[in-house]
Amino acid sequence: MDRLVTLFGGGGFLGRYVAQALFNAGARVRIVQRNPSTAVFLKPLASLGQVQLVAGDVTDAARVRACTEGSHAVVNLVGVLKGRFHDVHVAGARNVAEAAAAAGAGALVQISAIGADAEAESLYYATKAEGEAAARAAFPGATIVRPSLLFGREDNFVNRFAGLARILPVLPVIRPSMRIQPVYAADVGRAVAASALNPDTHAGKTYELGGPEVMTMRGLMEWVCRTTERDRPLADVPDPVAKLAARGLGWLPGAPLTWQQWLMLQKDSVASSDVAGLEAFGIPKTPLIAVAEGWLTAYRRHGRFAAKQPY
Numbered sequence: 001m002d003r004l005v006t007l008f009g010g011g012g013f014l015g016r017y018v019a020q021a022l023f024n025a026g027a028r029v030r031i032v033q034r035n036p037s038t039a040v041f042l043k044p045l046a047s048l049g050q051v052q053l054v055a056g057d058v059t060d061a062a063r064v065r066a067c068t069e070g071s072h073a074v075v076n077l078v079g080v081l082k083g084r085f086h087d088v089h090v091a092g093a094r095n096v097a098e099a100a101a102a103a104g105a106g107a108l109v110q111i112s113a114i115g116a117d118a119e120a121e122s123l124y125y126a127t128k129a130e131g132e133a134a135a136r137a138a139f140p141g142a143t144i145v146r147p148s149l150l151f152g153r154e155d156n157f158v159n160r161f162a163g164l165a166r167i168l169p170v171l172p173v174i175r176p177s178m179r180i181q182p183v184y185a186a187d188v189g190r191a192v193a194a195s196a197l198n199p200d201t202h203a204g205k206t207y208e209l210g211g212p213e214v215m216t217m218r219g220l221m222e223w224v225c226r227t228t229e230r231d232r233p234l235a236d237v238p239d240p241v242a243k244l245a246a247r248g249l250g251w252l253p254g255a256p257l258t259w260q261q262w263l264m265l266q267k268d269s270v271a272s273s274d275v276a277g278l279e280a281f282g283i284p285k286t287p288l289i290a291v292a293e294g295w296l297t298a299y300r301r302h303g304r305f306a307a308k309q310p311y
Helices: 013-024 036-045 061-068 085-102 123-138 158-167 185-197 217-227 239-249 259-264 292-297
Strands: 004-008 028-033 051-055 074-077 107-112 143-147 171-172 206-209 234-237
Touching: 004 013, 004 061, 004 185, 013 036, 013 185, 028 061, 028 123, 036 051, 051 234, 061 085, 074 085, 074 185, 085 107, 107 123, 107 185, 123 143, 123 185, 123 259, 143 185, 158 171, 158 217, 158 292, 171 217, 185 206, 217 234, 217 292, 234 239, 239 259
Parallel strands: 004 028, 004 074, 028 051, 074 107, 107 143, 143 206, 171 234
Antiparallel strands: none
16 A cells, blocks of 8 residues: 555644554555654654654644645544634644545545534634635545543553542532543544545545443542552542632643633533544444553552452
């Protein structure tokens, strides 16, 4: 296979898994990052000449077009949880889609999120929906991929809870009843790669990708505590308290919960039964317990050398 696939944000958490799936398929991959040095770790995973690292920012239309030249497929993985939502999610998506069309690419994959809704109060979800529309307006055959919360060895989700369980005597749980459907980043990476390489099958379609299990936020934290053998009590934070903290302190640098993140937590992240998911790609859903325990052992009191206790 001699196809060039350009990944905007290919050095990020999900991007690394998309890149690996493309490497395995024999595609050439161009990784576009604002700082290409952050993606150097991908080079040993590719064959000689299979990966190219270039500097680019999705908000710079001229640079995006230059980075997309010669591409057979383009994937936009860039997203933010705070800051310039419209610039990145909407204008950036439009820039990438217009550049893909100008380059004559056969496929465009736009990464969105379960919960994307132009009427949402959350700027994250609202601009994700606007980004989908912008991508489709410029590239009608764009494939939209909406994952639930991603987990994987390098995530900032399960690992964050495990890190808190290691240092805090009591774990606060914000929005304990929120329902999530964690999905393995490697499964999503394979689906995104398939969408880019097989536009005849996936062009113009929308997918919502969730894992095999729906759980609550509290249920996830209980599982993390059991797996890391940290017997921590959980304290549900009342919504009015969490809301007040997010509104009053969320603007501070390093705040654990911003106002926009609070708004995101008001909506469940569960795939719709009316939208195709991983089964459309023939990809089995990997359970959290099947892979996460392999890296969460590092959070036990004696690390990987601790004898596993029954629970």
